[in-house]
Amino acid sequence: MKIAVLSGSPKGKYSITLQSALYLQHHNPGDEFEIFHVGQKIRKYEDSAVMGEIIDALAAADVILFAYPVYTFLATYQMARFIELMKLHPKSKSLSGKFATQITTSKHFYDYTAHRYVQDNCADMGLKYITGLPADMDDLLLDSGIKQINDFYKRLRFCVENDMYEKRTTPKVKPVSFDYNSAIPATDKSADFRAVIVSDCEDNNSMLRSMIDAFVAAFPYNVDEFNLAEFKFSGGCLGCFKCAADGTCVYKDNFENVLRERILTGDAIIYATTIRDHSLGTKTKNFHDRQFCNGHRVMTHGKVVGYILDGEISKEHNLYDVIDSRSDVSNMFLGGVATNESRERSLTDASIATLAKTTAFALRGSITKPQSFFGVGGTKVFRDLIYLMQGIMKADHKYYKKHGVYDFPHKRYGFILKMKILGVLMRNKVISKKIGNRVNVEMMKPYTKAILRSPKG
Ligand SMILES: Cc1cc2nc3c(=O)[nH]c(=O)nc-3n(C[C@H](O)[C@H](O)[C@H](O)COP(=O)(O)O)c2cc1C
Structure with missing residues (x-):
């Protein structure tokens, strides 16, 4: 061959x-x-x-x-x-x-x-x-x-x-093109929160520009836009790991300062892009890779994330998984994904207005959700990796120690001992018969108490 x-x-x-x-x-x-x-x-x-x-x-x-x-x-x-x-x-x-x-x-x-x-x-x-x-x-x-x-x-x-090969996993997608002029009226802005739109909107992308404008009109809080199409990146991440000790990138294009001071300071981060090649496009890819200067530290905990996507996202299952898992791993509340895939003005407006409303709701209520397998699994992979590589990934190691990411189960001696005793008892047929349904009853006790707990905050 x-x-x-x-x-x-x-x-x-x-x-x-x-x-x-x-x-x-x-x-x-x-x-x-x-x-x-x-x-x-x-x-x-x-x-x-x-x-x-x-x-x-x-x-x-x-x-x-x-x-x-x-x-x-x-x-x-x-x-x-x-x-x-x-x-x-x-x-x-x-x-x-x-x-x-x-x-x-x-x-x-x-x-x-x-x-x-x-x-x-x-x-x-x-x-x-x-x-x-x-x-x-x-x-x-x-x-x-x-x-x-x-x-x-x-x-x-x-x-x-x-001559054997795989079938395609994503159906063929087509670019979305129609005359989109949003009818969303501009809302008054409050300074209580600030959303940062990370876009890659070229001057000739009137569709994406209209979608961004529609979101800005619908969103009741301040909005800043950081347009990747206008930022001069010196290049893609080089994988050199020079940033591992203190978070300083070898490039001198000031990206890490812009990221930390302008973007990560937002209460919500809204990506706005045209779907290309089953991804958010290469400019956004570069933006994500270059965030390696922050290593594996989650800088967005508790923030809200949303997407304004020009393209057929409902057909892009893999991209949707990336969106979903990225928000889960980074502990962000996914406010939604707005799209123009309906190719109709009113439905596109509705989709963007829903994103704006949900993002505002999540910000006002500091809405949280537990991590799913995406986030829990991903965090464990990082936890084990950073622990092993603590010698060079100093900034990550310090952060993981401080934020309790090192949640290795092998130090929960009391719990392990309790389970061992329970195991011995359950394996004994006579005792097991005597215990009957007691295990279930005992297990329910803290949960029954929890039902009556008044919410905090
Ligand atoms: C910017 C950057 C992003 C990375 N992202 C991931 C990732 O998402 N998942 C993963 O398992 N490893 C990730 N890695 C680790 C690399 O995939 C891994 O070190 C790889 O073996 C490097 O291969 P190379 O020497 O051919 O460049 C990342 C490394 C860098 C520098």
Whole structure:
């Protein structure tokens, strides 16, 4: 087989993910591997001629292998930008019918959403997608990981030989286009709260601009907009970890100060964007990746988040999962997702007005909700990671200690002992019979008391 590897890590030859591709190359001398450092050299591919050349090389391969680290629920900004440029290029049509697969390394925090994102984009390009390898960053060092990567490659070969591939997971989506002029009247503004809209609105995006204006009109509190289209990022996150000790980024574009002083100070954060490539677009992706300067510290606890989306979000199941889980992990109340997908003015107005109303309601009432599996599971992955990496992730470690994120169950000696005693008693048939329904009755006691508790606050 001829494999074209699109290496999406900004770290180039120092990419951990790349080592998996190099492993496959080393152990399959009969196959031909060509490696493209698209993550490290992303600026080069902004040139259409250079992009045309790489597409020609991909067209000559049997399999396109996306090899990238998971960055904030999806691929790196650099990989995402490459995919965007690739899809926009007229030559991308020549790739239709080619096989594609992916290898990621990560700590498994939302690697499945990253995989679905790449899978959906492969489907858009008519590529025959074969299930990828979501590896842990240390898997290549383990016997189990070596078996898994070999199994992955065997399966890849088997699928190619038998022309077998996955069906697309997201239905085809179409851009939303209609004449939208909101009829929402402007409400008076109170300074009690402040929402920050993080948009990526280009001058020619009149649809998104009208949607943002409609939200501003409907929202009863102050609103600031931070337009990513106007901010000059020096580049995407480099994954250099230089920020791990004290949160200072190597770039001198002032992003971390803008983030901390202008955006994270808002009571609500509202993203406004056009859905592109099954994501919030590459500008918002860069915005999210660059927040790595705050490490794994949740800076938004108790705030409200909302989305103004130009596009068919109800078809974008994976993107919706990312939205939902991001708010859950960051302990934010999801005020809603407003959309124009109805392609009707009145329904779009209603959707935006609902977002504005719910956001205002949540702010006034300091509304909270428990984390679901998304947030609880994600936080545990981070908890274990930061504990192990405390030596370099000093700022995260300090924060986790202070905020009680280190909630390891193995220190709850009293509870563990209680359960051990109960276990011994329940395993004894005579005692168990005697206990009868007592366990249920005892368990209910604190809950019965809780029903009568008066609410605090
Ligand atoms: C900006 C940034 C975001 C990251 N986001 C995630 C994530 O969402 N989930 C995860 O499991 N790991 C995440 N990681 C960890 C990387 O995926 C992991 O270290 C990977 O193995 C690095 O691969 P590379 O050396 O090929 O770049 C992130 C790392 C960085 C720098």
